[in-house]
Amino acid sequence: MSLLEVSNVTKKFGGLVAVSDLSFEVNPGEIVSIIGPNGAGKTTVFNMITGLYKLDGGYIKFDGQDISNKKPRQIVEAGISRTFQNIRLFKDMRVIENVLVGEHTKIQYGVFGALLNTRQKREREKKALQHAIDVLESIGLGDYIDSYATNLAYGLQRRLEIARAIATGAKLLLLDEPAAGMNPQESEDLMNFIFSLRDQGYTILLIEHDMSVVMRISDRIYVMDYGKKIASGKPEEVANNPEVIKAYLGDISKFTDEEDEADA
Amino acid sequence: MNKKTDRPFEKVKNAFLKTELALSNLWTKFYVRVVVVLAAAALIFICSKTTSLYFQRNLIMVGFYLLLALSLNFIQGYLGHCFIGMAGFYQIGAYATVILTTLHSWPYLPAVLVGCLVTMAIGMLFALATQRLSGTYLCATTLAFFYVELNLIRNWESLTNGAVGIQKIPPANFFGIELSMKNGGYLYVIMLYCLIAMIVTRLIVNSKVGRAIKAVRDDSLVSTLMGVENTKYKIIAYAFCGFFAGLAGSLYGPFVGYLKPTTFTYDMGMIPFVIIILGGIATIKGAILGAVIVAPLAEYLRMLTKSVEFDWLANLDPEQWRYVIYGIILVVMMRFKPKGLLGGQERTPFRLPKGVGRKES
Ligand SMILES: Nc1ncnc2c1ncn2[C@@H]1O[C@H](COP(=O)(O)OP(=O)(O)O)[C@@H](O)[C@H]1O
Numbered sequence: 186m187s188l189l190e191v192s193n194v195t196k197k198f199g200g201l202v203a204v205s206d207l208s209f210e211v212n213p214g215e216i217v218s219i220i221g222p223n224g225a226g227k228t229t230v231f232n233m234i235t236g237l238y239k240l241d242g243g244y245i246k247f248d249g250q251d252i253s254n255k256k257p258r259q260i261v262e263a264g265i266s267r268t269f270q271n272i273r274l275f276k277d278m279r280v281i282e283n284v285l286v287g288e289h290t291k292i293q294y295g296v297f298g299a300l301l302n303t304r305q306k307r308e309r310e311k312k313a314l315q316h317a318i319d320v321l322e323s324i325g326l327g328d329y330i331d332s333y334a335t336n337l338a339y340g341l342q343r344r345l346e347i348a349r350a351i352a353t354g355a356k357l358l359l360l361d362e363p364a365a366g367m368n369p370q371e372s373e374d375l376m377n378f379i380f381s382l383r384d385q386g387y388t389i390l391l392i393e394h395d396m397s398v399v400m401r402i403s404d405r406i407y408v409m410d411y412g413k414k415i416a417s418g419k420p421e422e423v424a425n426n427p428e429v430i431k432a433y434l435g436d437i438s439k440f441t442d443e444e445d446e447a448d449a
Numbered sequence: 450m451n452k453k454t455d456r457p458f459e460k461v462k463n464a465f466l467k468t469e470l471a472l473s474n475l476w477t478k479f480y481v482r483v484v485v486v487l488a489a490a491a492l493i494f495i496c497s498k499t500t501s502l503y504f505q506r507n508l509i510m511v512g513f514y515l516l517l518a519l520s521l522n523f524i525q526g527y528l529g530h531c532f533i534g535m536a537g538f539y540q541i542g543a544y545a546t547v548i549l550t551t552l553h554s555w556p557y558l559p560a561v562l563v564g565c566l567v568t569m570a571i572g573m574l575f576a577l578a579t580q581r582l583s584g585t586y587l588c589a590t591t592l593a594f595f596y597v598e599l600n601l602i603r604n605w606e607s608l609t610n611g612a613v614g615i616q617k618i619p620p621a622n623f624f625g626i627e628l629s630m631k632n633g634g635y636l637y638v639i640m641l642y643c644l645i646a647m648i649v650t651r652l653i654v655n656s657k658v659g660r661a662i663k664a665v666r667d668d669s670l671v672s673t674l675m676g677v678e679n680t681k682y683k684i685i686a687y688a689f690c691g692f693f694a695g696l697a698g699s700l701y702g703p704f705v706g707y708l709k710p711t712t713f714t715y716d717m718g719m720i721p722f723v724i725i726i727l728g729g730i731a732t733i734k735g736a737i738l739g740a741v742i743v744a745p746l747a748e749y750l751r752m753l754t755k756s757v758e759f760d761w762l763a764n765l766d767p768e769q770w771r772y773v774i775y776g777i778i779l780v781v782m783m784r785f786k787p788k789g790l791l792g793g794q795e796r797t798p799f800r801l802p803k804g805v806g807r808k809e810s
């Protein structure tokens with residue numbers, strides 16, 4: 186059974202149909218990519234999955250459960266978390282605090298526990314802290330626990346976003362253009378890092394512009410254009426699909442140099 | 450920018466940063482804290498016994514404004530909302546307590562509790578009502594809140610005595626001891642309140658609750674996606690702010706002995722604002738530094754105008770001059786250190802409890 190099932194979803198903004206009758210699925214342990222030109226509706230799909238946008242049609246199932254139009258909190262708790270096209274960290278908080286916010290729904294105490302500094306609170310806080318440190322260490326940020334998020338180098342900020350997503354306990358990670366703004370070496374590192382995430386048991390749904398990354402990393406690819414799915418399949422199938430070549434891969438040279446500065 | 454003119458400034462800045470780091474490092478040691486707290490307590494005790502009542506009064510006012518600054522920090526510092534209606538919470542706390550003790554002859558402490566809870570509840574309602582506002586609109590609404598509240602107090606005569614105000618407020622009775630300036634009671638109690646506010650701030654900020662509040666401040670969309678219930682944590686921040694502002698108000702009534710709607714002015718609410726902008730936003734040490742510098746400003750000015758004997762200075766009321774200085778402080782801080790003297794990123798390591806840390810590598 187597929188882990189994520191997106192079925193005939195539609196999203197309209199006034200007259201604009203940003204996503205139109207789109208269906209796709211992600212199986213456990215897969216790395217699946219969504220590609221397509223700017224404005225194709227990729228980020229909108231992520232926003233629908235994570236509960237930021239209401240669906241105008243269709244449904245989304247995760248782990249067999251219908252999560253359409255659920256609140257973001259319920260969706261995180263179900264096990265989906267994401268990163269953003271433009272890095273969005275808690276800038277004035279430390280690296281470890283960023284990760285701890287990711288653990289928010291898993292830390293079980295409230296205002297009174299905090300005020301009374303109960304034993305239970307201290308125990309749970311300890312556990313959360315240790316988990317945050319372990320996550321940071323596994324991701325290569327062990328040396329930056331004390332730093333403030335805003336002081337990290339660009340590539341490390343991307344990692345921290347992923348660390349925060351992992352800390353939520355998510356099984357499925359949605360990465361929105363993680364290689365954007367990276368040089369080839371950084372992209373290479375990122376790719377290996379994503380493979381290592383998969384090896385740790387995470388399932389990954391990826392939006393990516395960098396074709397060299399996409400073609401090598403993905404188990405399967407969905408191609409979107411004007412809100413519609415125009416092709417899908419294994420990387421080599423997609424690369425040889427005449428529809429795709431016509432719509433978009435024909436321009437691959439131009440496309441890979443394109444700087445993307447769209448929305449989050 | 451001109452490098453030459455910046456150099457002396459850089460030197461001062463570096464020296465300041467070095468000192469701050471050295472002190473912060475000292476402060477991380479437990480025995481240093483114990484010594485500092487004991488020394489502060491001893492100093493307060495000595496002041497209450499040896500100094501003039503005039504000086505003691507100034508110290509007490511520092512205490513009041515420190516408490517207000519600490520409470521404002523929950524909203525302005527940790528939640529990141531611009532809040533310029535502090536005088537409103539202060540007044541509600543004061544009136545709620547004094548109405549009970551003076552007009553309904555309640556004993557003091559239960560009235561304090563009710564006063565704090567009423568202010569807290571109003572803070573929470575305000576947060577709930579403004580949950581969809583942000584930025585300039587929210588800031589303007591906090592000011593409107595003060596004026597609405599002020600006019601309610603002024604016109605709700607059956608409850609508040611209206612413009613006449615409430616006279617002959619009995620002195621605060623703290624567990625059987627009547628507070629006065631003579632026995633130093635007001636000084637001790639306001640300092641105790643400040644200490645409680647600091648401890649609560651620390652407990653909250655270093656917990657899941659404080660992190661959620663700061664996350665809402667830094668990026669409210671992402672905090673939502675991390676499962677933080679933004680509205681809930683906004684309300685919690687306002688609740689703490691309201692509670693401690695109410696606590697300050699509950700002591701202020703008996704301290705001054707009478708309350709009128711005009712006792713609380715918009716400017717009074719600006720003082721805590723200036724305190725945390727100057728001292729350091731979202732820090733306790735910043736609130737302390739700011740309160741010590743800003744709260745007695747009118748008194749420094751009075752001393753200055755007396756000693757230098759500039760006619761043109763002496764003819765101006767120091768009360769008026771200090772607002773000019775508040776303005777200058779705000780502008781200068783915005784230009785050079787928007788997070789305040791002691792605000793911004795801490796350079797001491799994140800404190801981890803025992804038994805938590807990196808695995809050996
Ligand atoms: N909140 C919104 N309001 C109005 N239009 C939007 C909104 N979000 C996205 N869009 C529009 O939907 C289309 C798809 O956007 P997006 O999903 O960001 O594309 P991609 O991520 O593929 O570049 C674009 O035309 C964009 O302008």
Ligand SMILES: [Mg+2]
Nearest residue numbers: 227228270447
């Ligand atoms: Mg996008």
